[in-house]
Every structure is written in structure tokens, then in C-alpha cells.
Amino acid sequence: MNSFAFHNPTKIIFGEGTVSRLGKEASAYGSKALLVYGGGSIKRTGLHDKVLAQLQEHGIEVFELPGIEPNPRLSTVRKGIDICRENDIPFVLAVGGGSVLDASKAIALGVPYEGSVWDFYEHKATAKAALPLGTVLTLSATGSEMNSASVITNWEERRKLGYLSPLAFPRFSILDPTLTYTVPRDQTAYGAVDMMTHVFEQYFNHTKDTPLQERLCESILKTIVENAPVAQENPNDYAARANLMLCGTYALNGGMISVGMDQDWASHDIEHELSAVYDIAHGAGLSIVYPNWMKYVYRERLDRFAQFAVRVWDIDPSGKTEEELALAGIQATRDFFRSLGAPSTLTEVGIGEDRIEEMAAKSVSFGPLGHFKKLGQEDVAAIYRLSL
Amino acid sequence: MNSFAFHNPTKIIFGEGTVSRLGKEASAYGSKALLVYGGGSIKRTGLHDKVLAQLQEHGIEVFELPGIEPNPRLSTVRKGIDICRENDIPFVLAVGGGSVLDASKAIALGVPYEGSVWDFYEHKATAKAALPLGTVLTLSATGSEMNSASVITNWEERRKLGYLSPLAFPRFSILDPTLTYTVPRDQTAYGAVDMMTHVFEQYFNHTKDTPLQERLCESILKTIVENAPVAQENPNDYAARANLMLCGTYALNGGMISVGMDQDWASHDIEHELSAVYDIAHGAGLSIVYPNWMKYVYRERLDRFAQFAVRVWDIDPSGKTEEELALAGIQATRDFFRSLGAPSTLTEVGIGEDRIEEMAAKSVSFGPLGHFKKLGQEDVAAIYRLSL
Structure with missing residues (x-):
């Protein structure tokens, strides 16, 4: 360790x-709030009204930034920063999924910073202050509700970059599983894939x-595997939605499950290039990329991959070599993603090989990716090709 | 959930x-500190010198309260409160195991309170303020290093009572597994028993x-079962000591592993009466009481006890009823505690039946114990008798 x-x-x-606790929690941070949300689903479900009622009941003046994109864009973040500065807003409230939360973190970090908030994501500056942030989560996936990370896309430069700052932990996050009842089948799948890969990034290491x-990692993985299909079949199953929501939060909350372990994150970088160029859903990209990353690197640590197969997928180890077990675990992962309706190949989502070299080159612009196996440009290109 | x-x-x-980080962390809380510790083992090991050097290097004036008892006493807590008040000390630093940490929490809570700190433990008052607290842990067991709980003994009244306050979370805790290398074999056992029972109190419920x-609970239990014997055999095994330390912290850190579950804690109350009257080690008392509590209540939820047997003790379920599995799991627990050298009966530690009724009556003075099965005075007396 x-x-x-x-x-x-x-x-x-x-x-x-x-959500009935929102007003009281938010009122600790001042009398104005920037309410950040996405494509309007919170209006259809009535959540927008409930949030406004909570804030107004506690005397909080609300400014709104709707329209956060699925891969949230720097240009939109800048709009939020401007609104906060022009109106002297002391608090950001994110209502939505990972994209809304990440955009809100970037806004919270950007308001007190004199330069461009993109500096943080390009590792050119470190945040020294941030507005306080609260969240109401509507999609189980990101972990952003209890961590310090955010990922933003600079669409003009076709770059999707992440930044971690201890200042970006939400002060509070309201997690109501019933708010995810309306999450459609495909988004439920992408959420499950996203949280599973968050665990993978921590679980496959040399520590x-x-x-x-x-075991903590395996506990989360098994619980997702059991509950995601239930939530797809019966979207209003409280237990399944609650279990997924807790799994998503615990999968990536500042490293609670992986303290003292190396982490990888190459696959997330590889996926970020994909969704920066093609604007596909993050979970869909991960569903394609991750099993192929596994195939490319599993020989680095056969024992861990074999353990994964036995403990997470209940594959009977008797008579099998570690390599056979490892490959069976990888296949089970791919099959499970597929069973949820998440894609397995780039071809399925209409992506060909024409921009593979460009994406591979861009992915390593800050240096080789990952820790489990350091990946250079050729390795990344090979994983994209395996994913076709 | x-x-x-x-x-x-x-x-x-x-x-x-x-420990090299201590001075910097502590210096955030002022230029004076009350250093609280126990029986002097930190002087023998050289830790006391290291702590003083860290504090002095950062310009922190040190006042000392040594001599915290294994079941920390209210009278000693009061001494600490007096020292802080007389010297206007803004920060408490606990260096030791659970007793030292708990006493330090009580001191931190007591300093700004006008009445007797015992009011909190008797549920007569709620803490509204506390001094900040830091800890350096020397024994893996308590969880007090990352939770809001403390247990204090009023020796005059022979009462041992616990209190939880969000103000009592340590601001920081320094966990160096090498500081537990000198923990003797019996204390290593009691620590393992203590942390396992902390998990049990959360794991056996009706939610x-x-x-x-x-699964998070089971993960901790299995890891303790694997690592406690290793630490006993080779006290300087870093991995085993580190794994135990992390297990102890995660077993009881504000309910991270048991969010949304009912908890029990009857066995801890039952043990507290024992150690309040006989001053035996908390872990020794738990080793005796807990398997007997299990035997007394397991029919409340055969499925959970059967799951416990299979997942934690790897008992083969084939051909066994749930009841047989449950009983096998309870026996395995008792056998494991015994294998560590922890006692199984009151007789072994020289306790007879003469004060059973008195302890049983006192244990329920705030009402029936527990949630899994509500225990009245007769139930508690029956569990003491089973433990003879």
C-alpha cells in the first residue's frame, strides 16, 4: 500500500x-445562486419548479444558466462565469448529471480567477479559490457529486481535458434516486459503464x-452488475436506482475505495479524444474502449485480471490458467456492456479509422498515458484499431 | 435502503x-496545544520526542496531559478541560489509541461548555462548540480517528457512556502503521476484535x-481475518499492520460502509457495563459478549447470518440449512477470536455471575438496547449468563 x-x-x-432539504442547505452560502442545468429535462419532470420553490422559500435570488451540453463546453462555462461576475453571485447550484456538475465546477473555479479557466485544464495554473458549489444529481454515473474532478471540452480546439482541485468538492450533494426514474434505457447503460470503468481505473494497478x-472495488462492480439490468427493466425500481446511485458516488469520491493504490486513467483519456472529436456519449465511448484497453494490457498483471474474473464475474477457476481466466473476465465485461445495449465497436457508432492517428497523437500531448502500462501514441492507435 | x-x-x-506532517497540520490551529497521551509507551518508543519536535519546530507551545486510562475516565477528562481553560489552549492533540482519542474528544467538547461535559454523555445537553482536535494513532482498533464518537467512563458512578457529535470529528488524523509495530499480541487481538464488532454492529440489521x-462490511471483515494473525506472528509486517489500520478506520468512520442501514450497538452497551464494573479491556469484553449476542439473536435474520458464514468465513453452503450456516458462522467467529488469544468466557477473565443483574439493570437505564432485536433487562442478563 x-x-x-x-x-x-x-x-x-x-x-x-x-430535494426538500435544498433550500436550507443552499441558504448557508448567500442570497443569490447561479442555477446550472442541461437540456430542459428538469423542466419536463417538474424538478426545476421544485428547485426554484426551495430557493425562493429561503430568500435566494436565482440566476439561470440552462443548456449545458452532454460534453460540457468551455464557451458555456465562460457564460456562467460572466453571469456570476456581473451579478455578484456567491454560490453555484448544479442540477443534473455529470456534465452539468462538471461545468458548474469549472464556473465555480473560474469566477475568482483572473485568467482563463482553461488554464487549469491545460495545467498552466492552479486554482487558489472557488465559489461554493451544491448539487442535485439526476443521473447515476459520474461521481462528480462527491469528488473534486471536472472534465471540460474546448470545442474550438477539439480538446477535452480534466482538472482536479480540492476547492471543487461540492459542499453538499442531494442524491434522490427517484430523480433517476426518467433516465432512459441507454443513458442508464452508459451510467453503469461509466461507474464501472471508474472502478477499473483504480482496480488495475501494480500496487x-x-x-x-x-474488495471495495469488487463490491461496487458486483452491485452494479446486479442492479443495472434491474433498473433498465423497471426504471421505477427504487432499490435498483438507489443502489446504482450509491455505487456511482462511491466509485469515484476522491479515491475512498482506492486509497494507497496507483490509478491508471489511460482509457478515460483515450475516450476523451473520441468524444471531443465525435461528440459521442462518454459512457458509449468507454463501453467501446475499455474492453480493448483490457485486452491490450492484461498481461501486465495476469493475477489481478484472473481475480477480477473470479470475484466479479463468478467465473469458475477450476482447470483454467490465469490467462484463460483473465480473458474470460474481459469477455464477460464486454458481454455485460453489450447486454445493457452499450456499443462494443467504433463501427457501430459510425466512427471509422480516418482520424485514429490524429486522436492518438493528441491524446499523448501531455506525455504517455496511464500507469498500469504506459501508453505512447502507437499504443493508443492500436487500442483505437482494436476498437473498430 | x-x-x-x-x-x-x-x-x-x-x-x-x-508524523513528519504533524507540525504543519497542527500549526493551522494556533500556537498552543494540549498533548494528550496514555501510559507512557509513546515515551519508550520515541514517538513522544518526535511529536514534541514537530510541534516545537512549528512554534507551538505544548501542555501535556499524560496518563489517560484504558477506559478513559471523566475525572481525567476534567483535568484536560481545566488545563485548556487555564492556559487558553485552542487545540487538542491526541497521541495514542482509542482511549486517548476519546478522552481528547471529550476535552475538546468540554472546554467551551459551561456545564459538566458528562451532560453530553447522559444525553442532557448537546454540544454547540468544540476545540479543534488532531490525532496520531498508535493502535488499530477504534475508528475514533475518523469518527465523531467517544466513550467515557464515570468511575465514581461505574458508568461508561458514549456520545456522538459532528463537532468531534478530528480535523486530521495521522495514521502511520509502523507506530503499531510495538502493539503486543493481546492488544493486537483486542484491536482486531474491536474493529470486527464495529462492522457487526452495522451489518446485522433488518434494512x-x-x-x-x-459487501463493504464483508470486505473489511475478510481483510481483518486475513491480516490479524499475520500481524501477531510478525509484528513488524508493514502490509498487515497497514491493512489492519485501514480496516479499523473504515470500519467506523461515520457510517461510510453502512449508509442507509439500521445499526444495532446493543453488544457494545452490554460490554460497556462489563468494563465499567470490572475495568477489563474493551476488546476482551467484546470477544466474550459478541458471539453470545449472535447466538441469542441470529434467528431474527437467518439469511443475513447465513450470508455472513458463506461470504466471510467461506463456509460451503451445499447441503446446509440457513440455520446450520448461521450457527457455523457464529462458531467460526468465536473460534477466530479464540485463535487470536482473545477470551471466550467471563470465567476466563475472572468474572462470575454475582453482578449480572446489576449490570443488566444499568445497561437498559436509557431504555431497551439495540435495533436488530430489542433487548430488555432479562435479555441482557441472559446474554451475560450465556457468556459465563
Whole structure:
């Protein structure tokens, strides 16, 4: 186990009807709020009205930034920063899924910073201050509700980059599983894929002597595997939606499940290039890329991949080599994603090989990707080709 | 799953040599500190010198309260409160195991309170303020390093009572597994028993639809079962000591592993009466009481006890009824505690039946114990008798 520091100050408020706590929580941060949301589904479901009622009841003046894109764009983040500055708004409230939360984090970080907020994402500057942020989650996937990370797309430069800042932890996050009842079948699948790959990025590593962390990772994976199909079949199944929501949050909340372990994140970088160029759903991109990353790297640590097959997929180890087990686990992962309706190949989502070299080159512009196996441009291109 | 709120603001700094971070962390809380510790083992090991050096290097004036008892006493807590008030000390630093940490929490809560700090433990008052607290942990067991709980003994009244306050979360805790190398074999056992029972108190409940939480609990239990014997055999095994330390912290850090589940805690109350009267080690008392509590209540939920046997103790379920599995799991628990050298009966530690009725009566003075099965005075007496 490596040495580590862990500190996660986000307060989680979880359960049906917990939006009723929003006004009181938000009122601790001032009398104005920027309400950030996406494509308007929160208006159709009535959540927008409930949120406004909560804020108004607590005397909070609301400014709105709707229209956050699925891959949230820098240009939209800048609009939010401008609104906050022009109106002296002290608090950002994100209502939505990962994209809305990530955009809101970027806004919160950008308001007190004199330069361009993109500097943070290009590793040119470190945030020294941020507006406080609260969230109401409507999609189980991101983990952004209880972590310090955000990913923003600079559409003009076709770049999708992430940034971590301890200042970006939400002060509170309201997690009501019933708000995910309206999440459609495909988005439920992409959410499950997203959270599983968040665990994978932490689980496949070379760190020795981490039995607890491995089991915590496996616990989340097994629970997702059990509950995602249930939520797809019966979207209003409270238990399945609640279990997925908790899995998504615990899968990526500042490293709670993976303290003292190396992490990888190459596959996320590889996917980010895909969705920056083709604007496909992050979960769909991961469903394609991740099993192929696994195939490309599994020999780095046969024992971990074999353990994954046995403990997560219940594959009977008797009479099988570690390599056979590893390959069976990878196949099971791919089959599971497919069973949820998530894509397995780039071809399925209409992406060919024409821009593979360009994406591979761009993906390594800050250096080789990952830790489990360091990937250069040729490796990334090979994984894209495996994914065709 | 029940609705819940979860908020754990403690910063954990984990790994060999992390005491070197102490001065910097402590200096955020003022230029004076009350250093609280126990029986002097930190002087023998040289930790006391290292702590003083860290504090002095950062210009922090140190006042000392040594001599915290294994079951920390209210009278000693009051001494600490007096020292802080007389010297206008703004920060408490606990260096030790659970007793030292709990006493330090009580001091931190007591300093700004005009009445007796015991009011909190008797549920007569709620803390509204507390001094900030930092900890350096020297024993894996308590979880106090990352939670809001403390247990104090009023020796005059022979009462041992617990209190939870969000103000009592340590601001930071330094967890260096090498500081536990000198923990003797019996204390290593009691620590393992303590942390396992912390998980049990959360794991045995009637809450439905909590598959992730159950697995998180089982993950900790299995890891303790694997690592405690290794640490006993080779006290300087870093991996085993680190795994136990992380298990102890995660087993009881504000409910992270059991969010949305009912908890029990009857066995802890039953043990508290024992150690309040006989001053035995908390872990030894739990080792005796817990398997007997299990035997007394397991029919409340055969399925959970059967799952426990299969998942934690790897008992083959084929051909066995749920009841047979449950009983096998309970026996395995008792056998494991015994294999560590922890006691199984009151007789072994020299306790007879003469004060059973008195302890049983006192244990229920705030009402029936537990949630899994509500226990009245007769039930508690029966569990003491089973434990003879």
C-alpha cells in the first residue's frame, strides 16, 4: 500500500424527497445562486419548479444558466462565469448529471480567477479559490457529486481535458434516486459503464498489499452488475436506482475505495479524444474502449485480471490458467456492456479509422498515458484499431 | 435502503513516516496545544520526542496531559478541560489509541461548555462548540480517528457512556502503521476484535436492499481475518499492520460502509457495563459478549447470518440449512477470536455471575438496547449468563 492523504468534505444527503432539504442547505452560502442545468429535462419532470420553490422559500435570488451540453463546453462555462461576475453571485447550484456538475465546477473555479479557466485544464495554473458549489444529481454515473474532478471540452480546439482541485468538492450533494426514474434505457447503460470503468481505473494497478481496496472495488462492480439490468427493466425500481446511485458516488469520491493504490486513467483519456472529436456519449465511448484497453494490457498483471474474473464475474477457476481466466473476465465485461445495449465497436457508432492517428497523437500531448502500462501514441492507435 | 446524510470532514494522512506532517497540520490551529497521551509507551518508543519536535519546530507551545486510562475516565477528562481553560489552549492533540482519542474528544467538547461535559454523555445537553482536535494513532482498533464518537467512563458512578457529535470529528488524523509495530499480541487481538464488532454492529440489521453496504462490511471483515494473525506472528509486517489500520478506520468512520442501514450497538452497551464494573479491556469484553449476542439473536435474520458464514468465513453452503450456516458462522467467529488469544468466557477473565443483574439493570437505564432485536433487562442478563 502506498502512503496517501484522503479528505472528502462533501456532505451527502441521500433518499427519496431529499430535494426538500435544498433550500436550507443552499441558504448557508448567500442570497443569490447561479442555477446550472442541461437540456430542459428538469423542466419536463417538474424538478426545476421544485428547485426554484426551495430557493425562493429561503430568500435566494436565482440566476439561470440552462443548456449545458452532454460534453460540457468551455464557451458555456465562460457564460456562467460572466453571469456570476456581473451579478455578484456567491454560490453555484448544479442540477443534473455529470456534465452539468462538471461545468458548474469549472464556473465555480473560474469566477475568482483572473485568467482563463482553461488554464487549469491545460495545467498552466492552479486554482487558489472557488465559489461554493451544491448539487442535485439526476443521473447515476459520474461521481462528480462527491469528488473534486471536472472534465471540460474546448470545442474550438477539439480538446477535452480534466482538472482536479480540492476547492471543487461540492459542499453538499442531494442524491434522490427517484430523480433517476426518467433516465432512459441507454443513458442508464452508459451510467453503469461509466461507474464501472471508474472502478477499473483504480482496480488495475501494480500496487502490492491492498486487499481491502481490491474488495471495495469488487463490491461496487458486483452491485452494479446486479442492479443495472434491474433498473433498465423497471426504471421505477427504487432499490435498483438507489443502489446504482450509491455505487456511482462511491466509485469515484476522491479515491475512498482506492486509497494507497496507483490509478491508471489511460482509457478515460483515450475516450476523451473520441468524444471531443465525435461528440459521442462518454459512457458509449468507454463501453467501446475499455474492453480493448483490457485486452491490450492484461498481461501486465495476469493475477489481478484472473481475480477480477473470479470475484466479479463468478467465473469458475477450476482447470483454467490465469490467462484463460483473465480473458474470460474481459469477455464477460464486454458481454455485460453489450447486454445493457452499450456499443462494443467504433463501427457501430459510425466512427471509422480516418482520424485514429490524429486522436492518438493528441491524446499523448501531455506525455504517455496511464500507469498500469504506459501508453505512447502507437499504443493508443492500436487500442483505437482494436476498437473498430 | 434508508434515507441518510453522510458527512465526514476528517483528513487522513496515512503511511510510514507521516508524523513528519504533524507540525504543519497542527500549526493551522494556533500556537498552543494540549498533548494528550496514555501510559507512557509513546515515551519508550520515541514517538513522544518526535511529536514534541514537530510541534516545537512549528512554534507551538505544548501542555501535556499524560496518563489517560484504558477506559478513559471523566475525572481525567476534567483535568484536560481545566488545563485548556487555564492556559487558553485552542487545540487538542491526541497521541495514542482509542482511549486517548476519546478522552481528547471529550476535552475538546468540554472546554467551551459551561456545564459538566458528562451532560453530553447522559444525553442532557448537546454540544454547540468544540476545540479543534488532531490525532496520531498508535493502535488499530477504534475508528475514533475518523469518527465523531467517544466513550467515557464515570468511575465514581461505574458508568461508561458514549456520545456522538459532528463537532468531534478530528480535523486530521495521522495514521502511520509502523507506530503499531510495538502493539503486543493481546492488544493486537483486542484491536482486531474491536474493529470486527464495529462492522457487526452495522451489518446485522433488518434494512432491505443494501447489497453494496453488505459487501463493504464483508470486505473489511475478510481483510481483518486475513491480516490479524499475520500481524501477531510478525509484528513488524508493514502490509498487515497497514491493512489492519485501514480496516479499523473504515470500519467506523461515520457510517461510510453502512449508509442507509439500521445499526444495532446493543453488544457494545452490554460490554460497556462489563468494563465499567470490572475495568477489563474493551476488546476482551467484546470477544466474550459478541458471539453470545449472535447466538441469542441470529434467528431474527437467518439469511443475513447465513450470508455472513458463506461470504466471510467461506463456509460451503451445499447441503446446509440457513440455520446450520448461521450457527457455523457464529462458531467460526468465536473460534477466530479464540485463535487470536482473545477470551471466550467471563470465567476466563475472572468474572462470575454475582453482578449480572446489576449490570443488566444499568445497561437498559436509557431504555431497551439495540435495533436488530430489542433487548430488555432479562435479555441482557441472559446474554451475560450465556457468556459465563
